Amino acid sequence: MQLQNWAGNITFTPDRLHTPRRVDELQHLVASTDRIRALGTGHSFNRIADTVGALVSLRDLGANIEIDATANTVTVPAGARYGEVGSVLQRQGLALHNLGSLPHISVAGACATGTHGSGVGNRCLAAAAVGIEFVRADGELVQVRPADPAYAGSVVALGALGIVTRITLAVEPTFDVRQDVFLDAPLDTVLDDLDAVLASGYSVSLFTDWSRPDVIDKIWVKSRDGEAPDGRRWGARPADVAQHPIAGEDPAAATEQFGRPGPWNARLPHFRLEFTPSSGEEQQSEYLVAHEHGADAIRAVHELDLAGVAQVAEFRTIAADGLWLSPFHERASVGLHFTWIDDDAAVHAAVSAVEQALTPFDPRPHWGKVFLAAPSAVRAHYSRLADFQSLAATHDPDRKFGNDFLERFVY
CATH class of the missing domain: 3.30.465.10 (Uridine Diphospho-n-acetylenolpyruvylglucosamine Reductase; domain 3)
Incomplete structure (x- = not known):
């Protein structure tokens, strides 16, 4: 049996895919199987879900919300x-x-x-x-x-x-959220005031695609309770047409913009549930650095030549937590997320360059993305x-x- 993850860059070859409908059925299955792993919606980009035994999908496991x-x-x-x-x-x-x-x-x-x-x-x-x-x-x-x-x-x-x-x-x-998008912010202006930029809304994302290495292409600000952000203070201009995070992709897949308030579940994601998210043909990597290193880390990757292999990069913040294997364990972080083209050799070279550039900032890779860091280096983070x-x-x-x-x- 062969199964693929959502992006198609990983092929699983389990002995069998199980789809139990009851918890007691799952309990018997687990107890009687030598090797077994759960397979979710397949949005990981490495072999974290792989197994030499059986995979189990929980989509049919009966339970109410x-x-x-x-x-x-x-x-x-x-x-x-x-x-x-x-x-x-x-x-x-x-x-x-x-x-x-x-x-x-x-x-x-x-x-x-x-x-x-x-x-x-x-x-x-x-x-x-x-x-x-x-x-x-x-x-x-x-x-x-x-x-x-x-x-x-x-x-x-x-x-x-x-x-x-x-x-x-x-x-x-x-709660309601409004989403405003601003374009073409000078990189130096944004990085010189990065803490204020990232705190300008309830949820803030910066996007860049290396077509202009001195520019943050898009600032997406999601604000609660009617707060109106103003990206012009960082040299950006309000978007006058709907935007997709990736240049050239259909913005119809993205959640509503232009500051129109809507319920949290229809604004906090970047993408609508009824559309294929992102571009589909891609691989992804992400690295988490301490919040205080965010500006320097973003500047370091901006100095790389990633045009042609990076469809887009997204920079955003995540608060610290106490979960043992969380990439944010006891460390407020800035995430540097990369959506690559689906080309193993090109991605390998780009990931290697990014990891080298981020080495001074002690990056933690996202568990479900593409990374090359040595196992000993990853384990040392926890x-x-x-x-x-x-x-x-x-x-x-x-x-x-x-x-x-x-x-x-x-x-």
Whole structure:
């Protein structure tokens, strides 16, 4: 059997793909299978989901989206996509604190890899979790809550502890967001006042494509409660036509702009759920550096010649959290995200150049993207790695959920 990830740059060859419909069916499957991993929506760009055994999809695992208005939480099936969860919450007058660029990604997959949105005060998506349920290696159903000493190691867990079945997330009252786009900001002006630029909205993204190395092509500002940003203070001009993050792509796929307020779930992502996100034919990398190094790191990659291989780069902020394997563990960060063309050789050369340029800033690679960093260098970023290794050994002593990726970077 052959399966591909969303972008088509990774081919999986599992023995079998399972699609259980009940939790007890999943428990029996896990207990009776030697090697097994969960496959989400396939939005990772490396082999983090791969296995020499069986893959299991959770899309058909029966469960409802359950709102607890008293506890201000929502419990969702692991295979649910953020776009689906957001629609349910919005109808009930509720919201999550943030969303990623794509509403198409599964909740469990995004949380497992430390996927994030943007905003100086916004932590990664996994930080909203206040409960997680998974099937461990012996088939037992495990529920973990924040009071558990190992909770901080159980959310961004890279699939190493078990097959997640449900996640409980904190919710808040719904809110509106306006999205404004500004164009052609001088690079030096932006970097000289980067903290103010990145704090100019609830969620802010800077885009560049190296067609003009001295310019930030687009500043996307998502603001809450009617706040009106003014990108002209950094030399930018308001966009007068709708924009897509990638030049030349159809802006119809992007969420609404021009400052028109709308519900959080229709503005915080860059892309609409009903459209193919981004360009589709691509690979992606991302590196997280300490917030205080953001301007210097952006300047360093801007000095590279990435035209022709980088479709676009996005720079944004993520608040620190306490999750053991989160790329933002105890470090407020600036993320440097690259959408490449789908060409292995060209991407390999570009990633090598980016990693070398970012070396002075101690970059942490995103777990689900393309990177070349040595396993020892990646492991050195995580002060609680030994605790996570012990936790994984407790739930999966024979590494049933393991694969080559985990062997190299975690175990």
